[in-house]
Every structure is written in structure tokens, then in C-alpha cells.
């Protein structure tokens with residue numbers, strides 16, 4: 001069985017060789033990951049050689065326009081998405097906000113929208129606001145279990161009815177780490193005659209989703225957590241996009257990709273984004289050679305390498321946390337493709353900051369926050385102002401990183 005070659009992987013991330021960054025065992029990847037070398041190289045090229053308005057009549061301008069087009073095309077191929085369905089905006093929060101303005105125009109009094117309380121607020125607040133004023137839109141909540149923080153699909157089944165127009169849920173919780181079977185979720189929602197938007201921000205650092213197989217109407221994630229630049233990626237099904245109420249300049253209405261991304265595009269960030277897919281290709285070629293597999297198959301097998309490696313690391317951390325009797329949010333064991341290596345916990349005896357500071361003194365970086373999953377923390381009976389400790393890993397974390405984390409955690413808990 002092919003396993004992940006971590007030396008190769010880490011050689012693709014200049015951060016590991018940098019004196020400031022390299023000494024850290026980094027466990028706040030769910031907040032933002034290191035950038036892969038092809039992304040940095042492309043951004044450097046743009047900044048030095050092509051930082052001009054794109055799509056104009058000069059070579060540097062054409063260079064940037066082509067690089068931006070390439071990022072659209074490469075992500076569409078990697079996500080198995082239709083041409084013209086992938087857009088870039090400043091962040092996922094901004095993308096859902098604008099998308100909600102578009103959807104608002106087509107909703108009527110009595111229409112229903114379902115959100116969870118497990119999501120990051122970016123996939124809740126924008127949709128909850130659809131009921132503002134006298135819109136008459138009803139928002140229903142698919143609530144997580146107050147003990148485990150997990151969602152039960154049977155509860156969604158009970159909420160959904162013939163007035164439901166939209167359901168919004170996450171592919172993977174940024175606190176509970178649970179990866180949902182979104183293909184089954186999409187089927188359930190479509191069978192009920194509604195549409196579904198999925199937040200892939202916490203899922204996509206662990207692998208590229210196959211959007212054709214999933215079938216969601218909307219899918220969004222943040223490239224700064226997937227080894228890329230600070231951008232949000234928004235997928236909208238082409239048949240929805242072509243008629244969606246235009247949020248861009250009136251004279252651009254005929255361009256589907258401008259309808260829900262009204263801000264001027266961030267040229268350099270978009271131009272370098274294809275470097276994320278170059279990185280995936282390099283990992284695939286290194287492990288599997290050039291065997292002619294199609295893009296979706298290559299993305300899937302790289303994702304599988306990542307998942308196996310991450311689950312092994314996560315299980316070591318979860319085992320220690322179980323021994324220490326801290327409250328773990330979400331499943332307390334990891335399985336590839338079922339639970340991401342994003343582990344949030346709260347100690348009954350040691351304050352979050354004391355834990356984080358102790359880890360820091362060992363050059364181990366974690367996060368302490370509500371991580372904008374404010375409603376989930378409240379639902380679990382915890383205080384969002386205090387938050388939780390989160391240690392989040394991706395495929396480039398090593399067994400040595402985990403050794404250092406476990407030593408420091410064992411001391412402090």
C-alpha cells in the first residue's frame with residue numbers, strides 16, 4: 001500500500017525551512033494552512049513581473065489574465081465541476097453573504113430555510129438574515145446533539161417539508177471534526193424539492209471534493225486553508241447561476257461568473273491559486289507516477305493518502321485526550337474520511353489559556369477561541385467567551401509534531 005512520503009510533502013512547503021516558522025509544531029491548520037511552493041512561486045511571479053490590470057493589450061497584462069483563467073479552469077477540473085461554475089471572492093463569509101442577497105430576491109413569505117447550529121457562522125448568519133424585516137421567510141434549525149455536538153440526519157428529515165427551499169450545512173464541522181455524508185444529504189434535500197449549499201471550508205484542507213458526485217447546488221471553501229492564497233472559492237451549479245438575481249454591475253449581467261462576485265477580483269491571489277492544484281499534481285506524480293488516471297481519480301487518491309496519514313495522527317492525540325478525561329467535541333476516535341484531524345476539547349480543570357501558553361513554551365502552536373462556531377459552543381453548554389482549545393492537523397503534520405504535542409499536553413493536563 002502506498003503511504004504518504006512526508007519528506008517529499010514537507011519539501012513542498014517553504015515554511016518548514018524558514019527559521020521563524022520551521023521550529024514550530026503547528027496545530028492551528030484549521031485556522032489557516034501554510035502555502036505550497038507553487039502558490040508562492042506564482043504569486044512572486046505576479047508581484048514582480050505581471051502586477052498590472054489583466055486582460056489588456058500588453059504581454060504582462062495578458063500573462064495575468066491567462067493565469068487567472070488558468071486558476072478557474074484548474075479548480076473546475078480538480079473539483080469535477082462544470083466549466084464556468086467556479087468563482088473567487090474575498091472570503092467564504094463574503095461569498096455566502098452576497099449569495100444570500102441573490103437568493104433573498106426569489107424567496108416569498110412562508111418559504112422555509114434550514115440551517116444548523118453546528119456550522120461556522122459564515123454558513124448560518126447569512127441565511128438566518130433571510131427572515132429579517134417583513135420577508136415572512138421562516139428559518140428552522142437542525143440542531144446538534146448537546147452532548148456530542150453531532151448532527152443526526154433523522155432530525156433534518158423531520159424538519160424538511162414542502163415549503164423548504166434551501167438547506168445549508170457543513171461538509172465537516174470546524175469543531176466536531178465530523179465529516180458528513182454530503183452526497184446522501186444532497187439526495188435527501190433534492191428528493192424534498194429543495195436546494196442545498198455546503199460549507200467545505202473545514203473539509204477541503206483534507207482533500208478535493210468531487211462536486212459532480214456530491215451534486216450540491218452551492219459549495220464554498222477558503223483557499224487560505226487549502227495551501228493557497230487568501231481567497232474564497234464559490235461553486236454554483238451553472239443552471240442556477242445563469243438565472244440568479246445579478247449582484248454585480250448591471251452591464252456585466254450577461255457574464256454568469258460576475259453575477260454573485262461583485263467585488264473586483266483580487267488579481268494576484270487568483271493568478272496564483274492554480275498553484276494549489278500544481279501541488280496536488282506533484283504529490284500525485286511523486287506517489288503514483290504518470291499512469292494516465294483522470295483528474296478526479298488523481299485528486300481522490302491523493303485525498304486518500306492524506307486521510308490515512310491524518311487519521312493515524314489524530315488517533316494518537318484523541319487517545320491521550322480520552323485518558324486525560326477532557327471533554328472532546330465530536331467523535332473521540334478518528335477514521336479516514338469520517339473524522340478530520342481537527343480536535344477541539346475543554347479541560348474541566350485547566351484553563352484554555354494555560355494549556356495554550358504551556359504548548360507555546362514548547363514551540364507547539366494551537367488555537368483557543370469559539371472559532372466562530374459560537375452557536376455550537378453555546379449548544380454544548382460551554383461559554384463562547386472562553387471557547388475551547390483546538391489542535392488541528394493536516395497531511396503535512398508529522399509523527400514528531402505529534403510527539404511534541406503529546407509531551408506538552410501530558411505535562412499540562
Ligand SMILES: Cc1ncc(COP(=O)(O)O)c(C=O)c1O
Pocket residue numbers: 030031090091092093094119120122123170172173174199201202221222231232
Ligand atoms: C468551517 C468554516 N466555514 C467558514 C469559514 C469562514 O471562512 P472565511 O474566513 O473565508 O470567511 C471558516 C473560517 O474559519 C470556517 O472554519
